[in-house]
Amino acid sequence: MNNFTFYNPVKIIFGKGEIKAVAKEIPADARVMMTYGGGSIKKNKVYDQVMDALKGHKVIEFSGIEPNPRYETLMKAVELARAEQIDFLLAVGGGSVIDGTKLIAAAIPFQGEEPWDILSKKTPVTHAVPFGVVLTLPATGSEMNSGSVITREETKEKFSFGSPFTFPKFSILDPETCYTLPPRQLSNGVVDAFTHVLEQYLTYPVNAPLQDRMAESILITLKEEGPKVLANPTDYDAMANFMWSATMALNGVIRVGVPTDWATHMIGHELTALHGIDHARTLAIVLPSLLRYKKETKREKLLQYGERVWGVTAGSEEERIEATVQATVNFFESLDIRTKLKDYDVDQETIREIVRRFEQRGVKNLGERADIQVSDVEQILTMSL
Numbered sequence: 001m002n003n004f005t006f007y008n009p010v011k012i013i014f015g016k017g018e019i020k021a022v023a024k025e026i027p028a029d030a031r032v033m034m035t036y037g038g039g040s041i042k043k044n045k046v047y048d049q050v051m052d053a054l055k056g057h058k059v060i061e062f063s064g065i066e067p068n069p070r071y072e073t074l075m076k077a078v079e080l081a082r083a084e085q086i087d088f089l090l091a092v093g094g095g096s097v098i099d100g101t102k103l104i105a106a107a108i109p110f111q112g113e114e115p116w117d118i119l120s121k122k123t124p125v126t127h128a129v130p131f132g133v134v135l136t137l138p139a140t141g142s143e144m145n146s147g148s149v150i151t152r153e154e155t156k157e158k159f160s161f162g163s164p165f166t167f168p169k170f171s172i173l174d175p176e177t178c179y180t181l182p183p184r185q186l187s188n189g190v191v192d193a194f195t196h197v198l199e200q201y202l203t204y205p206v207n208a209p210l211q212d213r214m215a216e217s218i219l220i221t222l223k224e225e226g227p228k229v230l231a232n233p234t235d236y237d238a239m240a241n242f243m244w245s246a247t248m249a250l251n252g253v254i255r256v257g258v259p260t261d262w263a264t265h266m267i268g269h270e271l272t273a274l275h276g277i278d279h280a281r282t283l284a285i286v287l288p289s290l291l292r293y294k295k296e297t298k299r300e301k302l303l304q305y306g307e308r309v310w311g312v313t314a315g316s317e318e319e320r321i322e323a324t325v326q327a328t329v330n331f332f333e334s335l336d337i338r339t340k341l342k343d344y345d346v347d348q349e350t351i352r353e354i355v356r357r358f359e360q361r362g363v364k365n366l367g368e369r370a371d372i373q374v375s376d377v378e379q380i381l382t383m384s385l
Protein backbone atom coordinates (compact mmCIF):
# COMPACT_ATOMS: atom_id res chain seq x y z
CA MET A 1 0.00 0.00 0.00
CA ASN A 2 1.21 3.52 -0.77
CA ASN A 3 1.72 6.15 1.95
CA PHE A 4 -1.21 8.48 2.49
CA THR A 5 -2.71 11.33 4.49
CA PHE A 6 -6.45 11.28 4.97
CA TYR A 7 -8.46 14.34 5.97
CA ASN A 8 -12.21 14.76 5.71
CA PRO A 9 -13.91 17.12 8.14
CA VAL A 10 -17.45 17.01 6.67
CA LYS A 11 -20.23 16.32 9.17
CA ILE A 12 -22.88 14.13 7.56
CA ILE A 13 -26.45 14.25 8.83
CA PHE A 14 -28.34 11.43 7.13
CA GLY A 15 -31.97 10.42 6.98
CA LYS A 16 -35.58 11.43 6.57
CA GLY A 17 -36.73 14.63 8.24
CA GLU A 18 -33.18 15.84 8.93
CA ILE A 19 -33.37 19.12 6.97
CA LYS A 20 -34.48 20.84 10.16
CA ALA A 21 -30.94 20.29 11.49
CA VAL A 22 -29.67 23.22 9.36
CA ALA A 23 -30.99 25.55 12.05
CA LYS A 24 -28.49 24.40 14.63
CA GLU A 25 -25.62 23.82 12.21
CA ILE A 26 -25.54 27.46 11.06
CA PRO A 27 -24.56 30.06 13.65
CA ALA A 28 -27.62 31.99 14.84
CA ASP A 29 -26.12 35.37 13.98
CA ALA A 30 -24.88 34.37 10.52
CA ARG A 31 -25.88 36.30 7.40
CA VAL A 32 -26.80 33.38 5.17
CA MET A 33 -27.00 33.17 1.40
CA MET A 34 -28.97 30.16 0.24
CA THR A 35 -27.94 29.04 -3.25
CA TYR A 36 -29.98 26.83 -5.54
CA GLY A 37 -30.63 25.88 -9.13
CA GLY A 38 -33.53 26.20 -11.54
CA GLY A 39 -36.34 25.59 -9.10
CA SER A 40 -36.67 21.83 -8.52
CA ILE A 41 -36.46 22.54 -4.79
CA LYS A 42 -39.60 24.66 -4.98
CA LYS A 43 -41.57 21.88 -6.68
CA ASN A 44 -40.62 19.20 -4.17
CA LYS A 45 -40.95 21.39 -1.06
CA VAL A 46 -37.30 21.13 -0.07
CA TYR A 47 -37.23 24.93 -0.34
CA ASP A 48 -40.09 25.22 2.17
CA GLN A 49 -38.40 22.84 4.60
CA VAL A 50 -35.12 24.78 4.48
CA MET A 51 -36.83 28.16 4.82
CA ASP A 52 -38.89 26.88 7.69
CA ALA A 53 -35.78 25.62 9.46
CA LEU A 54 -34.03 28.97 8.91
CA LYS A 55 -36.88 31.22 9.98
CA GLY A 56 -34.79 32.50 12.87
CA HIS A 57 -31.87 33.36 10.58
CA LYS A 58 -31.16 36.26 8.25
CA VAL A 59 -31.35 34.64 4.78
CA ILE A 60 -31.04 35.95 1.25
CA GLU A 61 -31.38 33.79 -1.85
CA PHE A 62 -29.40 33.28 -5.01
CA SER A 63 -31.10 31.04 -7.55
CA GLY A 64 -30.43 30.04 -11.14
CA ILE A 65 -27.19 28.07 -10.79
CA GLU A 66 -27.25 25.94 -13.94
CA PRO A 67 -26.33 22.29 -14.41
CA ASN A 68 -22.58 22.49 -15.21
CA PRO A 69 -22.46 25.71 -13.21
CA ARG A 70 -21.30 28.76 -15.07
CA TYR A 71 -18.58 31.04 -13.86
CA GLU A 72 -20.46 34.05 -15.21
CA THR A 73 -23.53 33.25 -13.07
CA LEU A 74 -21.47 32.51 -9.98
CA MET A 75 -19.70 35.86 -10.17
CA LYS A 76 -23.12 37.52 -9.85
CA ALA A 77 -23.61 35.59 -6.63
CA VAL A 78 -20.19 36.75 -5.40
CA GLU A 79 -21.16 40.37 -6.07
CA LEU A 80 -24.43 39.98 -4.18
CA ALA A 81 -22.78 38.16 -1.28
CA ARG A 82 -20.13 40.87 -0.90
CA ALA A 83 -22.77 43.62 -1.01
CA GLU A 84 -24.86 41.80 1.62
CA GLN A 85 -21.84 40.91 3.79
CA ILE A 86 -22.74 37.25 3.70
CA ASP A 87 -20.74 35.08 6.07
CA PHE A 88 -22.35 31.65 5.57
CA LEU A 89 -23.54 29.90 2.42
CA LEU A 90 -26.08 27.10 2.15
CA ALA A 91 -26.14 25.10 -1.09
CA VAL A 92 -29.44 23.31 -1.71
CA GLY A 93 -29.33 21.02 -4.73
CA GLY A 94 -27.14 18.65 -6.71
CA GLY A 95 -23.47 18.66 -7.65
CA SER A 96 -23.76 21.79 -9.76
CA VAL A 97 -25.21 23.92 -6.96
CA ILE A 98 -22.68 22.55 -4.49
CA ASP A 99 -19.71 23.02 -6.84
CA GLY A 100 -20.91 26.51 -7.72
CA THR A 101 -21.20 27.35 -4.04
CA LYS A 102 -17.65 26.15 -3.43
CA LEU A 103 -16.41 28.64 -6.01
CA ILE A 104 -18.59 31.41 -4.56
CA ALA A 105 -17.18 30.62 -1.10
CA ALA A 106 -13.60 30.83 -2.37
CA ALA A 107 -14.19 33.86 -4.62
CA ILE A 108 -15.83 36.15 -2.03
CA PRO A 109 -12.57 36.75 -0.13
CA PHE A 110 -10.32 36.25 -3.21
CA GLN A 111 -7.64 38.94 -3.43
CA GLY A 112 -6.00 38.11 -6.76
CA GLU A 113 -6.78 39.41 -10.21
CA GLU A 114 -9.88 37.34 -10.98
CA PRO A 115 -11.30 34.21 -9.35
CA TRP A 116 -11.10 32.32 -12.67
CA ASP A 117 -7.38 32.00 -11.90
CA ILE A 118 -8.35 29.50 -9.17
CA LEU A 119 -9.49 27.23 -12.02
CA SER A 120 -7.30 28.13 -14.97
CA LYS A 121 -4.01 28.85 -13.22
CA LYS A 122 -4.62 26.73 -10.13
CA THR A 123 -4.06 29.77 -7.90
CA PRO A 124 -4.34 28.30 -4.40
CA VAL A 125 -7.39 29.14 -2.30
CA THR A 126 -6.20 30.55 1.02
CA HIS A 127 -9.55 31.04 2.69
CA ALA A 128 -13.24 30.64 1.97
CA VAL A 129 -16.61 31.54 3.43
CA PRO A 130 -17.99 28.54 5.38
CA PHE A 131 -20.88 26.70 3.77
CA GLY A 132 -23.27 23.82 4.33
CA VAL A 133 -25.19 21.57 1.95
CA VAL A 134 -28.65 20.10 1.60
CA LEU A 135 -28.17 17.43 -1.08
CA THR A 136 -30.99 16.59 -3.51
CA LEU A 137 -29.16 14.46 -6.10
CA PRO A 138 -26.86 11.52 -5.29
CA ALA A 139 -24.10 11.44 -7.91
CA THR A 140 -21.01 13.57 -7.58
CA GLY A 141 -19.92 13.14 -3.96
CA SER A 142 -19.43 16.91 -3.87
CA GLU A 143 -21.36 16.96 -0.57
CA MET A 144 -18.42 15.25 1.14
CA ASN A 145 -15.39 16.38 -0.82
CA SER A 146 -13.58 19.62 -1.50
CA GLY A 147 -13.62 19.50 -5.30
CA SER A 148 -15.57 21.64 -7.73
CA VAL A 149 -15.97 21.72 -11.51
CA ILE A 150 -16.91 25.01 -13.18
CA THR A 151 -17.69 25.95 -16.77
CA ARG A 152 -16.84 29.26 -18.40
CA GLU A 153 -19.48 29.84 -21.02
CA GLU A 154 -17.49 32.51 -22.84
CA THR A 155 -14.63 30.14 -23.68
CA LYS A 156 -16.42 26.79 -23.35
CA GLU A 157 -13.87 25.62 -20.82
CA LYS A 158 -14.65 23.28 -17.92
CA PHE A 159 -12.02 23.18 -15.20
CA SER A 160 -11.83 21.87 -11.65
CA PHE A 161 -10.27 23.02 -8.41
CA GLY A 162 -10.07 21.74 -4.88
CA SER A 163 -8.86 23.08 -1.57
CA PRO A 164 -8.88 22.14 2.10
CA PHE A 165 -11.00 25.31 2.57
CA THR A 166 -13.82 24.10 0.35
CA PHE A 167 -15.07 21.13 2.30
CA PRO A 168 -18.69 21.70 3.39
CA LYS A 169 -19.05 22.27 7.15
CA PHE A 170 -21.97 19.85 7.07
CA SER A 171 -24.13 18.03 4.54
CA ILE A 172 -27.68 16.92 5.07
CA LEU A 173 -28.65 13.82 3.10
CA ASP A 174 -32.36 13.14 3.24
CA PRO A 175 -33.23 10.43 0.69
CA GLU A 176 -36.81 11.73 0.52
CA THR A 177 -35.55 14.88 -1.24
CA CYS A 178 -34.62 12.61 -4.17
CA TYR A 179 -38.10 11.18 -4.79
CA THR A 180 -38.71 13.80 -7.51
CA LEU A 181 -35.57 13.04 -9.49
CA PRO A 182 -36.37 12.25 -13.14
CA PRO A 183 -35.01 8.97 -14.59
CA ARG A 184 -32.35 10.87 -16.54
CA GLN A 185 -30.81 12.27 -13.36
CA LEU A 186 -31.09 8.98 -11.46
CA SER A 187 -29.28 7.14 -14.28
CA ASN A 188 -26.67 9.88 -14.43
CA GLY A 189 -26.14 9.60 -10.70
CA VAL A 190 -25.63 5.83 -10.74
CA VAL A 191 -23.18 6.00 -13.66
CA ASP A 192 -21.24 8.95 -12.23
CA ALA A 193 -20.82 7.28 -8.83
CA PHE A 194 -19.95 3.93 -10.45
CA THR A 195 -17.28 5.58 -12.59
CA HIS A 196 -15.87 7.45 -9.58
CA VAL A 197 -15.20 4.09 -7.97
CA LEU A 198 -13.65 2.65 -11.12
CA GLU A 199 -11.34 5.67 -11.51
CA GLN A 200 -9.90 4.86 -8.08
CA TYR A 201 -9.96 1.07 -8.31
CA LEU A 202 -9.36 -0.04 -11.89
CA THR A 203 -5.65 0.75 -11.98
CA TYR A 204 -2.99 -1.72 -10.81
CA PRO A 205 -2.68 -3.72 -7.58
CA VAL A 206 -0.65 -2.32 -4.68
CA ASN A 207 -1.70 -4.95 -2.17
CA ALA A 208 -4.52 -2.89 -0.66
CA PRO A 209 -7.25 -5.52 -0.18
CA LEU A 210 -9.36 -3.35 2.13
CA GLN A 211 -9.56 -0.48 -0.37
CA ASP A 212 -10.29 -3.01 -3.13
CA ARG A 213 -13.11 -4.67 -1.24
CA MET A 214 -14.61 -1.34 -0.18
CA ALA A 215 -14.58 -0.21 -3.81
CA GLU A 216 -16.13 -3.51 -4.94
CA SER A 217 -18.84 -3.26 -2.29
CA ILE A 218 -19.82 0.20 -3.53
CA LEU A 219 -19.89 -1.07 -7.13
CA ILE A 220 -22.06 -4.05 -6.21
CA THR A 221 -24.41 -1.88 -4.15
CA LEU A 222 -24.81 0.58 -7.03
CA LYS A 223 -25.39 -2.30 -9.43
CA GLU A 224 -28.15 -3.65 -7.17
CA GLU A 225 -29.77 -0.43 -5.92
CA GLY A 226 -29.50 1.64 -9.12
CA PRO A 227 -32.15 -0.32 -11.03
CA LYS A 228 -34.38 -0.27 -7.91
CA VAL A 229 -34.43 3.53 -7.63
CA LEU A 230 -35.13 3.83 -11.34
CA ALA A 231 -38.02 1.39 -11.06
CA ASN A 232 -39.38 3.05 -7.93
CA PRO A 233 -37.91 6.45 -6.98
CA THR A 234 -39.94 6.56 -3.76
CA ASP A 235 -38.42 3.34 -2.39
CA TYR A 236 -36.82 4.90 0.71
CA ASP A 237 -34.39 2.09 1.46
CA ALA A 238 -33.14 1.83 -2.11
CA MET A 239 -32.71 5.60 -2.33
CA ALA A 240 -30.90 5.71 1.01
CA ASN A 241 -28.51 2.98 -0.10
CA PHE A 242 -27.90 4.67 -3.44
CA MET A 243 -27.38 8.06 -1.78
CA TRP A 244 -24.82 6.79 0.71
CA SER A 245 -23.02 4.78 -2.00
CA ALA A 246 -22.64 7.90 -4.16
CA THR A 247 -21.21 9.83 -1.23
CA MET A 248 -18.81 7.04 -0.29
CA ALA A 249 -17.68 6.77 -3.92
CA LEU A 250 -15.95 10.15 -3.82
CA ASN A 251 -15.30 11.25 -0.25
CA GLY A 252 -11.66 10.16 -0.31
CA VAL A 253 -12.01 6.94 1.67
CA ILE A 254 -11.42 4.45 -1.14
CA ARG A 255 -8.65 6.52 -2.70
CA VAL A 256 -6.21 6.29 0.20
CA GLY A 257 -2.99 4.42 -0.45
CA VAL A 258 -3.86 3.39 -4.02
CA PRO A 259 -3.12 4.80 -7.50
CA THR A 260 -5.95 6.66 -9.23
CA ASP A 261 -6.70 7.21 -12.90
CA TRP A 262 -9.13 10.14 -13.63
CA ALA A 263 -8.37 10.23 -17.36
CA THR A 264 -11.99 9.38 -18.19
CA HIS A 265 -13.13 12.45 -16.26
CA MET A 266 -10.50 14.70 -17.85
CA ILE A 267 -11.58 13.70 -21.34
CA GLY A 268 -15.28 13.67 -20.46
CA HIS A 269 -15.21 17.28 -19.23
CA GLU A 270 -14.26 18.36 -22.75
CA LEU A 271 -17.34 16.68 -24.20
CA THR A 272 -19.52 18.56 -21.72
CA ALA A 273 -17.70 21.84 -22.35
CA LEU A 274 -18.08 21.54 -26.13
CA HIS A 275 -21.46 19.85 -26.45
CA GLY A 276 -23.26 20.17 -23.13
CA ILE A 277 -23.53 16.38 -22.80
CA ASP A 278 -24.46 15.41 -19.22
CA HIS A 279 -21.35 14.68 -17.15
CA ALA A 280 -22.21 11.02 -16.45
CA ARG A 281 -22.95 10.36 -20.12
CA THR A 282 -19.52 11.62 -21.13
CA LEU A 283 -18.04 9.06 -18.74
CA ALA A 284 -20.13 6.27 -20.23
CA ILE A 285 -18.78 7.22 -23.66
CA VAL A 286 -15.10 7.42 -22.69
CA LEU A 287 -14.69 4.71 -20.04
CA PRO A 288 -15.29 1.55 -22.11
CA SER A 289 -12.83 2.65 -24.81
CA LEU A 290 -10.27 3.69 -22.24
CA LEU A 291 -10.52 0.31 -20.50
CA ARG A 292 -10.12 -1.54 -23.80
CA TYR A 293 -7.24 0.71 -24.85
CA LYS A 294 -5.41 0.30 -21.52
CA LYS A 295 -6.26 -3.37 -20.96
CA GLU A 296 -2.61 -4.43 -20.75
CA THR A 297 -1.67 -2.04 -17.96
CA LYS A 298 -4.99 -2.58 -16.15
CA ARG A 299 -5.05 -6.35 -16.74
CA GLU A 300 -4.92 -7.62 -13.15
CA LYS A 301 -7.52 -5.24 -11.82
CA LEU A 302 -9.80 -5.76 -14.84
CA LEU A 303 -9.76 -9.49 -14.18
CA GLN A 304 -10.43 -8.94 -10.47
CA TYR A 305 -13.25 -6.46 -11.18
CA GLY A 306 -14.80 -8.85 -13.71
CA GLU A 307 -14.76 -11.77 -11.34
CA ARG A 308 -15.83 -10.03 -8.14
CA VAL A 309 -18.40 -7.57 -9.49
CA TRP A 310 -19.77 -9.27 -12.63
CA GLY A 311 -18.98 -12.92 -11.92
CA VAL A 312 -16.87 -13.24 -15.08
CA THR A 313 -14.77 -16.38 -14.64
CA ALA A 314 -14.96 -18.29 -17.92
CA GLY A 315 -12.63 -18.08 -20.90
CA SER A 316 -9.14 -16.84 -21.57
CA GLU A 317 -7.88 -13.67 -19.88
CA GLU A 318 -8.50 -11.80 -23.10
CA GLU A 319 -12.09 -13.04 -23.28
CA ARG A 320 -12.73 -12.30 -19.61
CA ILE A 321 -11.50 -8.73 -19.98
CA GLU A 322 -13.73 -8.11 -22.98
CA ALA A 323 -16.70 -9.70 -21.19
CA THR A 324 -16.04 -7.44 -18.21
CA VAL A 325 -15.95 -4.25 -20.26
CA GLN A 326 -19.06 -5.40 -22.10
CA ALA A 327 -20.84 -6.10 -18.78
CA THR A 328 -20.07 -2.51 -17.76
CA VAL A 329 -21.42 -1.19 -21.07
CA ASN A 330 -24.54 -3.35 -20.73
CA PHE A 331 -25.10 -1.98 -17.23
CA PHE A 332 -24.89 1.62 -18.45
CA GLU A 333 -27.15 0.88 -21.42
CA SER A 334 -29.65 -0.88 -19.12
CA LEU A 335 -29.96 2.47 -17.32
CA ASP A 336 -30.74 4.08 -20.67
CA ILE A 337 -27.34 5.70 -21.02
CA ARG A 338 -25.83 5.46 -24.49
CA THR A 339 -22.11 4.83 -24.77
CA LYS A 340 -21.05 5.98 -28.24
CA LEU A 341 -20.25 9.46 -29.54
CA LYS A 342 -22.56 8.98 -32.49
CA ASP A 343 -25.48 8.54 -30.07
CA TYR A 344 -24.89 12.20 -29.15
CA ASP A 345 -24.25 13.40 -32.74
CA VAL A 346 -20.57 13.97 -32.03
CA ASP A 347 -18.07 13.20 -34.78
CA GLN A 348 -14.38 13.28 -35.68
CA GLU A 349 -14.36 17.09 -35.73
CA THR A 350 -14.85 17.19 -31.94
CA ILE A 351 -11.99 14.73 -31.44
CA ARG A 352 -9.74 17.04 -33.44
CA GLU A 353 -10.87 20.00 -31.31
CA ILE A 354 -10.15 18.14 -28.04
CA VAL A 355 -6.69 17.15 -29.32
CA ARG A 356 -6.03 20.76 -30.30
CA ARG A 357 -7.12 22.05 -26.87
CA PHE A 358 -5.09 19.47 -24.95
CA GLU A 359 -2.00 20.25 -27.04
CA GLN A 360 -2.47 23.98 -26.48
CA ARG A 361 -2.83 23.47 -22.71
CA GLY A 362 0.12 21.11 -22.58
CA VAL A 363 -1.99 18.27 -21.22
CA LYS A 364 0.14 15.12 -20.82
CA ASN A 365 0.82 12.09 -18.67
CA LEU A 366 -2.77 11.21 -17.77
CA GLY A 367 -3.86 8.04 -15.98
CA GLU A 368 -2.50 6.06 -13.06
CA ARG A 369 0.80 5.39 -14.80
CA ALA A 370 1.03 8.87 -16.33
CA ASP A 371 1.30 7.19 -19.71
CA ILE A 372 -1.75 8.55 -21.54
CA GLN A 373 -0.67 11.26 -23.97
CA VAL A 374 -2.72 13.40 -26.34
CA SER A 375 -2.25 10.88 -29.17
CA ASP A 376 -3.70 8.19 -26.88
CA VAL A 377 -6.67 10.42 -26.04
CA GLU A 378 -7.27 10.73 -29.78
CA GLN A 379 -7.26 6.94 -30.20
CA ILE A 380 -9.51 6.37 -27.17
CA LEU A 381 -12.07 8.86 -28.48
CA THR A 382 -11.86 7.38 -31.97
CA MET A 383 -12.73 3.99 -30.47
CA SER A 384 -15.86 5.66 -29.00
CA LEU A 385 -17.14 7.06 -32.31
Ligand code: NZQ
Pocket residue numbers: 036037038039040041044065066067068069093094095096097099136137138139140141142145147148149177178179180181182185188189192250265279
Ligand atom coordinates in the same frame (compact mmCIF):
# COMPACT_ATOMS: atom_id res chain seq x y z
O1 NZQ B 1 -31.47 23.17 -11.10
P1 NZQ B 1 -32.57 22.41 -10.50
O2 NZQ B 1 -33.91 22.97 -10.79
O3 NZQ B 1 -32.36 22.12 -9.04
O4 NZQ B 1 -32.62 20.97 -11.26
C1 NZQ B 1 -31.55 20.04 -11.23
C2 NZQ B 1 -30.79 19.99 -12.56
O5 NZQ B 1 -31.61 20.38 -13.63
C3 NZQ B 1 -32.13 18.65 -11.13
N1 NZQ B 1 -32.40 18.21 -9.75
C4 NZQ B 1 -31.55 18.19 -8.72
N2 NZQ B 1 -32.15 17.65 -7.64
C5 NZQ B 1 -33.42 17.34 -8.01
C6 NZQ B 1 -33.58 17.70 -9.37
N3 NZQ B 1 -34.75 17.51 -10.03
C7 NZQ B 1 -35.77 16.95 -9.34
N4 NZQ B 1 -35.68 16.57 -8.04
C8 NZQ B 1 -34.53 16.73 -7.35
N5 NZQ B 1 -34.42 16.29 -6.08
O6 NZQ B 1 -31.14 17.81 -11.72
C9 NZQ B 1 -30.48 18.52 -12.74
C10 NZQ B 1 -29.00 18.21 -12.70
O7 NZQ B 1 -28.41 18.71 -11.51
P2 NZQ B 1 -26.82 18.79 -11.33
O8 NZQ B 1 -26.56 19.37 -10.01
O9 NZQ B 1 -26.23 19.44 -12.53
O10 NZQ B 1 -26.40 17.25 -11.40
P3 NZQ B 1 -25.21 16.49 -10.72
O11 NZQ B 1 -25.42 16.35 -9.27
O12 NZQ B 1 -25.06 15.27 -11.53
O13 NZQ B 1 -23.94 17.44 -10.91
C11 NZQ B 1 -23.20 17.48 -12.10
C12 NZQ B 1 -22.05 18.48 -11.97
O14 NZQ B 1 -21.13 18.05 -10.97
C13 NZQ B 1 -19.81 17.97 -11.52
C14 NZQ B 1 -20.08 17.68 -12.96
O15 NZQ B 1 -18.97 17.95 -13.77
C15 NZQ B 1 -21.26 18.58 -13.26
O16 NZQ B 1 -20.83 19.90 -13.49
N6 NZQ B 1 -18.99 16.99 -10.77
C16 NZQ B 1 -18.55 17.34 -9.55
C17 NZQ B 1 -17.71 16.55 -8.80
C18 NZQ B 1 -17.22 16.95 -7.47
N7 NZQ B 1 -17.47 18.15 -7.03
O17 NZQ B 1 -16.58 16.18 -6.79
C19 NZQ B 1 -17.22 15.26 -9.32
C20 NZQ B 1 -17.96 14.78 -10.50
O18 NZQ B 1 -17.10 13.91 -11.21
C21 NZQ B 1 -18.47 15.83 -11.42
O19 NZQ B 1 -17.44 16.25 -12.32
Ligand code: ZN
Pocket residue numbers: 140192196265279
Ligand atom coordinates in the same frame (compact mmCIF):
# COMPACT_ATOMS: atom_id res chain seq x y z
ZN1 ZN C 1 -17.92 12.35 -12.09
